[in-house]
Structures are given as C-alpha cells and as structure tokens.
Amino acid sequence: MKNIFKGSLRGYVCEDCLEAVSEVEILIYHPYRNVDSTANTASSAKETFRFVSKEEAKQRAELLAYKAKTDAEGNFQIEVDEKHTDASFDIDFVCGSVPPKHPKPKRDEIVQLHITTFSMRLELEKQAKDERYRWEYAIAYKWWCYIRGHFFDAWVICGHLMNCQTNKPIANAKVTAMDADFLTDDNLGTATTDSNGHFRIDYTSADFKKTFLSPWINIETDPSFLSFQSGPDVYFKAELGGTKLVDETKADARKNIGFCLCVNLCSDVNVVDPNDPNFPSAWTGIGSKFSSSYGTSAPDFDAEGYASSDKNVLYSTIKLTGQAALKSAAGNPIEYRFSVSDATLPNDDINNPPLAGFTKIVGLYPNLFVPGVVSKLIRKVYSPIHNQISVVSDQSDFDAEGWFDVNHAIERALVSVGFTPANLILYNIIEEDTLISMNTAALTIAPDVPNIFSAGQPIPPANEIPVEKFAIRFEIREVINKAANQFGVIDGGKILNSVIMNNNPIYRRLAIKELEETTLCTPINGTVHAKYTLYHPYLASGRLHLNSNSLSIDRDVTDGIINTTLVKRINDNSALNAPPLDNLVRCTYTLKLYSSTRKHNGENGDSDGGTPLEQIFFYDENQV
Incomplete structure (x- = not known):
C-alpha cells in the first residue's frame, strides 16, 4: 500500500480573504536541526515561519527528501517511502509566483520560506482515518501580503459591497478603485461583485505611479506631496446598470495603503429581491434632502412643519422616497398609497390629524400624481438589448382607492419592451428611492400678490400670502384576495402631521x-x-x-x-x-x-x- 502525504497551501490577503498558493514548489527536508522523530506535535508555525537564506538553503541541500508542486487550488501530494513514515520533516516552499498573474520576482533571487516541522506518522494516521483529510497551512496575511508586494509587486484589494440598512450583499455591481493623485487620479482596476457581494482587484505599483509621461516616467504623485509616501490613496466608485451605488471622492481616500487592502463598502441604494419577505417597507424621506419625520437632525421637519434646519418649505413636484417590498411573507403582492389632509397638528404632537381628513389621495385627486421612475430593471447577465428597463409609474398602476401596485408597474414595463412577467427572473430590481412623485401645486391655493404695487410701495396685509400647511399619510398593505376584498395591513399609516408648502413667486x-x-x-x-x-x-x-x-x-x-x-x-x-x-x-x-x-x-x-x-x-x- 502506497503512503501518500496530501497537503494544501494557502495565504490570507485579508483576515477574511484566503487564496490558493498555486504553482509553487514544495520542499520536504529531513530536519535541519536535531528533532525528536517520535514527537507527537508539530512545531508552532507561528514561531517557525521565516525566510530561508541562500546559505541555509545550500547547507540543507543534502537533507532534501521530496519535491512537489501545488496545483491551481494550492494542493499537492507526495509518495512517502516506507522508511520515512515514522520520521519528522521540515516543510518549505519556493515562491516563484503569486496569484493571479504569476509574475516573476522583481528581485533576482529565489524566495524560499520555511513553514514548520511536522510528524509524518501523525499526518498519515489522520489520513488513514479520513481519506478527505489533508495537511493544511494558511500563511498569515501580514506575511503573505509582504511576500506578494515586496518580491512580486503584487497589490490587492479584497472587499464586500453591502446594503447599508439591511447588510445584504449586492451582486453583479461594478466596483472601481481609484488612487487620489496630485495630478491625475489613477484607475487601479474594476471588478464585479459575486453573489456574496465580494470583489477583488489586483494591480501593481505601475498602476498608481502613472504620470503624463508614462510609461517612460512613473512616480506616485501623492496629493499631500510634501509628505510623500509610496502607497496609493484609495477611494471607490460602484454602480449597477448605470445606477450609482458608491460615489466616493478624494476626500474619502484611505491614505497610503499597504500591499493588501481589506474594505467593506455599503450603499443606500436598494437592490430588491422580489422573493424576500423580510425586505423592510417604509416612507423615509422627501427627495434626497429631507427626512419624513419630526426631529432635531438636520434633514428632519420641525414642529411647525418647516423642512430641515434651513426651515425650507416644499414647492413644485416632490419625490416621496423610501422602499417597499414586492411581496409579503406569504408571497402576496404589496400595495401602498399616499394621501393628504388639510387638517394639521404640530409635528411634536403625540396625536395625528383625524384619518377622515386624508381625502386628497395621490392617483385620485386631480393633478396630484406625477409619473416618475420608481425602479430600474438591470439584466443579471449583460445583454446588448434591453439591458436596463426603467419602471415609470403610471395612472394605470392605481386602483379605484388610490392604492399603487409596483408589481403592476414592473410587469407593464416588461410588456412594453416585448417581454412577459416571467422574464423578471432575468433582472435585478434596483429601487430608485422614489415611491411616488407628488405635485404640491395641486394642493396650494394661496393667490399671488397682485401685480399692482410699484417699487417702494408696501404690500397691504390683505394681499400678503398666507401659510399653507398639510398632513401627509403613507399606508402599505398585503393583497390577499383583491376580488374578495381581503387585505392584510402591513403598516396602518405613517403620518407627518404638518408640512408647509408654497408655490407663490417672489x-x-x-x-x-x-x-x-x-x-x-x-x-x-x-x-x-x-x-x-x-x-x-x-x-x-x-x-x-x-x-x-x-x-x-x-x-x-x-x-x-x-x-x-x-x-x-x-x-x-x-x-x-x-x-x-x-x-x-x-x-x-x-x-x-x-x-x-x-x-x-x-x-x-x-x-x-x-x-x-x-x-x-x-x-x-x-x-x-
């Protein structure tokens, strides 16, 4: 029976990012120094992992017993002579390349590293008990990043892209790493996130030392050039089908990073899983500037109904923003609606205006609804035709009571380009934040100041423009059986008690x-x-x-x-x-x-x- 020693060598580029050390030479030596061959434990790799000098390699040459080469997965195996099955061995490797491009060392030298000393008998016994077992070693990321960068000029960024609120991964997004330079920012590379939101970008120092004279003259032109450092200053951009997910600038750059950068990015843009019943539904804001809540934070409404700490009032068409699931936990469609009341209360009042007053319903009240993009469909696999489809809200998406069905809007968008609802499986659904767009001019009735007063003439009190306040309500429900008028209440109604609006000119x-x-x-x-x-x-x-x-x-x-x-x-x-x-x-x-x-x-x-x-x-x- 043959004695096969199976092993695997990997290296950490981040604490949560492991790669195979492929196509390197594994060297198995008789111990360089006296070692108890009956030892039941291997030497501590933490203590023994080190560089092997040229002199030491020469001195140990006669002790070499076996050679092997790792495959693409970092695995290797050797056939062990019977006389060696009860011995201990030193294990080294010669690093002639690193993933993924396998460059030659930038220095004219052999990079040999000693890993540890192990007992062959113990390893073969473990393998005899479990044929799937193999000796495994993972090089600590501080060591492996240094080896990659110092000897091979191999730099790597390993990261994840998630949703900021739900912490769910965003797949199929393009992430680009940029180096902030004094002259021109360098593109370090672009990668596409996998189903776990993971991405990896490999580059070399030549990618961040570019100048207008490259490739003849390269130098890292750090924006803070008086404190010159060799590492790049990295910031990120990410997009999915033309929608910006992450839009960092030089001000966000991570300064003078090392050979390996581990990063977690998050985006407020929602990539909807239509089959996820746990996707939170909420009305959260008005446009990108204001929240839809009373509070003391800068974007909040105050007690009187002014928006933000700047005491703004709303005018023209506003986007009521947030997010809504497509289906409930039971798989039933979700609908929502917005309505407005002329009766208001201060926003710090624990009570709400009477529900009976919310009679101006978006989609029913004349001119209150404005069509707008509520979602985008982005092909999971790129297609030159209909790779992106905008889902624009339409009057036909409302029922007789003003409930808006985003599922109907999505199906209508698919049909409009010649598809069927079944084709939705081909697409990612990108929420555009906008739940509904609303025309405030359909609500305000205050007359303009009449054009009869000359320069320097006062405006009489009778012609002053009055304050106009409104309350806004958001509701969301589960459609169990619409024909039978069966619905489940998901959210009985978030109400902003007081919102000041004005559409009068100066x-x-x-x-x-x-x-x-x-x-x-x-x-x-x-x-x-x-x-x-x-x-x-x-x-x-x-x-x-x-x-x-x-x-x-x-x-x-x-x-x-x-x-x-x-x-x-x-x-x-x-x-x-x-x-x-x-x-x-x-x-x-x-x-x-x-x-x-x-x-x-x-x-x-x-x-x-x-x-x-x-x-x-x-x-x-x-x-x-």
Whole structure:
C-alpha cells in the first residue's frame, strides 16, 4: 500500500480573504536541526515561519527528501517511502509566483520560506482515518501580503459591497478603485461583485505611479506631496446598470495603503429581491434632502412643519422616497398609497390629524400624481438589448382607492419592451428611492400678490400670502384576495402631521427714483436713490448690487433694510452714493436686485429670483 502525504497551501490577503498558493514548489527536508522523530506535535508555525537564506538553503541541500508542486487550488501530494513514515520533516516552499498573474520576482533571487516541522506518522494516521483529510497551512496575511508586494509587486484589494440598512450583499455591481493623485487620479482596476457581494482587484505599483509621461516616467504623485509616501490613496466608485451605488471622492481616500487592502463598502441604494419577505417597507424621506419625520437632525421637519434646519418649505413636484417590498411573507403582492389632509397638528404632537381628513389621495385627486421612475430593471447577465428597463409609474398602476401596485408597474414595463412577467427572473430590481412623485401645486391655493404695487410701495396685509400647511399619510398593505376584498395591513399609516408648502413667486419691483421723476433716458447727477419692493413669506435673501460699465464701481448697497432678515424688504429712498460712497463718476451704471426663497423640492432650491431685476442709468456729475 502506497503512503501518500496530501497537503494544501494557502495565504490570507485579508483576515477574511484566503487564496490558493498555486504553482509553487514544495520542499520536504529531513530536519535541519536535531528533532525528536517520535514527537507527537508539530512545531508552532507561528514561531517557525521565516525566510530561508541562500546559505541555509545550500547547507540543507543534502537533507532534501521530496519535491512537489501545488496545483491551481494550492494542493499537492507526495509518495512517502516506507522508511520515512515514522520520521519528522521540515516543510518549505519556493515562491516563484503569486496569484493571479504569476509574475516573476522583481528581485533576482529565489524566495524560499520555511513553514514548520511536522510528524509524518501523525499526518498519515489522520489520513488513514479520513481519506478527505489533508495537511493544511494558511500563511498569515501580514506575511503573505509582504511576500506578494515586496518580491512580486503584487497589490490587492479584497472587499464586500453591502446594503447599508439591511447588510445584504449586492451582486453583479461594478466596483472601481481609484488612487487620489496630485495630478491625475489613477484607475487601479474594476471588478464585479459575486453573489456574496465580494470583489477583488489586483494591480501593481505601475498602476498608481502613472504620470503624463508614462510609461517612460512613473512616480506616485501623492496629493499631500510634501509628505510623500509610496502607497496609493484609495477611494471607490460602484454602480449597477448605470445606477450609482458608491460615489466616493478624494476626500474619502484611505491614505497610503499597504500591499493588501481589506474594505467593506455599503450603499443606500436598494437592490430588491422580489422573493424576500423580510425586505423592510417604509416612507423615509422627501427627495434626497429631507427626512419624513419630526426631529432635531438636520434633514428632519420641525414642529411647525418647516423642512430641515434651513426651515425650507416644499414647492413644485416632490419625490416621496423610501422602499417597499414586492411581496409579503406569504408571497402576496404589496400595495401602498399616499394621501393628504388639510387638517394639521404640530409635528411634536403625540396625536395625528383625524384619518377622515386624508381625502386628497395621490392617483385620485386631480393633478396630484406625477409619473416618475420608481425602479430600474438591470439584466443579471449583460445583454446588448434591453439591458436596463426603467419602471415609470403610471395612472394605470392605481386602483379605484388610490392604492399603487409596483408589481403592476414592473410587469407593464416588461410588456412594453416585448417581454412577459416571467422574464423578471432575468433582472435585478434596483429601487430608485422614489415611491411616488407628488405635485404640491395641486394642493396650494394661496393667490399671488397682485401685480399692482410699484417699487417702494408696501404690500397691504390683505394681499400678503398666507401659510399653507398639510398632513401627509403613507399606508402599505398585503393583497390577499383583491376580488374578495381581503387585505392584510402591513403598516396602518405613517403620518407627518404638518408640512408647509408654497408655490407663490417672489414679488419684486425695482426703480431709480430720479429717473421716474424725469425720463428713463435722462442723465442724472447728485445723490441717486433706489426704490424697491421685495416680498415673500419665505424670503431667504435680498441684495442690491451697483456696478459701472468700467467696473471701477462694483459694490453691494447696504441701507439697513435690504440686508435684513425681514420677509418684506421695502424702501422708496435708498441712497446709492451718499457719503462716504459719493464717488460716482460719469459713466453708465447697472443696479441689480437679487433675491431667493426657502422653497425647495427635496432635490433643489427654487430658482425664483435667480435672475436679478436690473435698472440701468447714466450718471453725469457735470449735468446741469
């Protein structure tokens, strides 16, 4: 009977990332120093793993008993002579390459390492009891990363991409590692995540030492070049079918990393498993800026109904964001709806407005629903045709009570490109955060300030714009049997008690007093006065700016009114060149009135007032 010693050699590039040490030579020696051949335990590998010098290798050459080579999985085996079955042996390996590209050592030397001393008898006895058993050794990641990098210029990034909330892996995503450089950022490589969200990127120092003179001159151009270090500064990008999952910048870079980088990335983007009943469903925000809850954090609503610490009010089309499962634990479809009530309570009130008041239902109330992308379907395996399908909400996705069926929207999207619902198995479902888009202009009814007031004229209280508040409710249910009107309540309704909305424009008027008293073409001199009226209940800023064509005069005008925090900024006699700024010379001047409001749709602030009002005049100090 043959005595076969089976072994396996692997190395850690991270504490949770193990690779086979393939295509290396295994050397089995008689012990270099006297060892008790009857020992029942092998030497501690932690104490014995070391480099073997050229001198030691020569001295031990006559002690070499066996050679073998590891295969692609790092496995090897040798046939042991009967006379050696009761002996102890030293085991070394000569590292002529490392995964995955098997480069030659960058130094002209043989890299030989001693692993440990083991008892052949004990190993053969273990194998006799279990034919699947083999001697195994895993090189500690600090050793293996050093060997890979120092001798072979082999650098590696090993990581996972997960969902930040659920901690579930995101598969089929493309992860790109970038090196932040002073000149041009280097692309270290791209990898696709597997079903466990795992990815690996291999590269060499040449990938992060590129310059505009590469390949002739390479150097690591660290952004902090005064504290030059040799390792790259790594940040990550990740996307799935064009949807950004991770979008780090230089500011997020991990500084001067070593030969091995182990990293866990997470994304707030939800990749939905339609068969996962544990996927959480919730309305969590309005756009990307605001939460949908009362609280003291920067994105929250305050007690009065203002959004965020900036005290914004909502306007135009808003995206009601969050996530919703496609099916319940029982496999039944999930539906949800949003409704609005004119009755409100402070957001810090423990009570909610009466449910009977939530009669303005998205999908039923006129013009309240706005179509929008709610999901994307991304092929699990790339296809040049229909690799990505956008799922856009439609009026047909609502039932007679305003319940929205995202399953219907997905099936409709598949049918629209010639597929059937059965083809959904080919796709990953990417949540776009948007549950429903809602037009706030369908709710607000406050009239605009009538266009009858001149520059410098006050806005009467009767024409001021009132505050408009609304409550928003979110509900989600399980459809057990729609025909039989059987439903299960998943979430009876999250309610935001008070949300302030406004869709009125700023009222702005601007004039030059002296021109009004003459004609718009008459040169003027002496002290020049501006007249302006600027009003909005949620005015954020107001500013007057004066400049000459030559730009010798280029300054803001401060008069104690325009640069205050009042919602009304009105002045019929604002001096532009009163002492000590009485330095206007003969030239053409432009006076501009800038303004902005606190209206926001959750993505962008209102551009109303972005283009300033202008008044041009010609000043001539010699004019009689």
